[in-house]
C-alpha cells in the first residue's frame with residue numbers, strides 16, 4: 001500500500017513537471033548519482049534473485065532513459081574529481097557494476113558500449129582463475145530450480161534434514177547446511193564444486209550444461225583484459241568478497257585484490273566498493289592506509305561535496321524497481337523523498353567462498 005502511494009506520488013510529481021524542475025536545479029547539479037548494478041541475466045537469474053539480477057532488456061531500457069534524459073554519464077574518477085571541484089555538469093551520473101560476473105562481459109557490456117557509456121566494475125578476484133560457479137550462489141540457484149518441492153531424504157548429499165524447497169527461507173537453510181558441510185570437511189574449491197555437481201545431479205539438473213553457460217561465474221582474466229583494453233575501469237571489491245574485522249586480514253583482502261587486478265589489467269586500483277554493502281567504522285582508516293581514495297556503499301543517496309569519500313552512497317537498480325522510481329533517482333526526487341537510506345543487504349551475495 002505504502003509503495004502504491006509512493007509510486008502514485010512520483011507519477012503526479014512527474015506530470016506536474018516537478019521532475020524536470022529538480023533535474024535542472026542547482027541542487028541536483030551539485031550532486032552525483034552513482035548507480036549500482038550487479039548481474040545481468042544470461043537465462044532466468046533475474047527470476048531467481050530479482051534484487052541482484054536484471055534482465056538485459058530492462059537494463060537496455062534504463063540506458064535508453066539515461067540517453068533520452070540527457071544525463072551526463074561520467075567515469076567514476078572524473079565524477080568524483082568534478083564533485084570536489086564543483087564543476088559537475090547537469091544531470092551527472094556514474095555507472096558501477098559489483099562483483100564482475102561473466103554476464104557483465106556477455107550481456108551488460110555490449111549494451112553499455114552501444115550507448116557509449118563509461119563504466120566501473122568492482123571486481124572480486126578469487127574466482128577469476130577458476131571458471132567455476134560461485135559455490136553458495138550456484139547451490140541457491142540450483143535449489144530454486146526445484147522450488148516448491150520437499151525432498152525428504154538428503155543423506156546422499158550428507159545432509160541430515162529434509163530439503164524443503166518451498167520458499168526462500170527453506171532453500172537458504174539447505175544452502176547453509178551445505179556450506180557448513182564444506183567447512184566441517186575442510187573442502188577445497190574443487191571438492192566444493194564437485195558437491196555442487198552432486199547437488200545438481202540429485203535434483204535432476206544438468207550441471208555441466210549450467211557450468212558451460214558460465215552462469216554465476218566471474219569474468220576470467222582474458223575477458224577482463226578485453227574489456228579493460230576497451231576502457232572499462234576495473235576497481236577493488238576484495239579478493240574473496242569479504243571484509244574481515246581483523247586489520248591484517250582486511251589488508252590482505254585489499255592487497256590480494258589489487259595485485260590480482262594489476263596482474264590481469266596492468267592498472268592500479270584505488271577505488272573500492274564494500275562487498276555486500278557491509279562497512280564498519282574501523283575500515284575507514286584501514287582503507288586510507290592502503291591508498292584507497294574512494295569507497296562506495298549500498299546505502300541510498302546522491303553523493304555531495306561533503307559526503308565522506310570512503311562512504312559514498314549509491315542507488316541500487318534492479319529488476320524490482322519501477323521505471324518511475326529509477327527516474328526519480330536520476331532527477332534527484334528519489335533522494336529528496338528517501339525515508340530509508342541504509343541498505344537492507346538482503347539480496348546481496350554473501351561471502352564468496354574459498355577453500356579452507
Ligand SMILES: [Zn+2]
Nearest residue numbers: 098099275276
Ligand atoms: Zn559484491
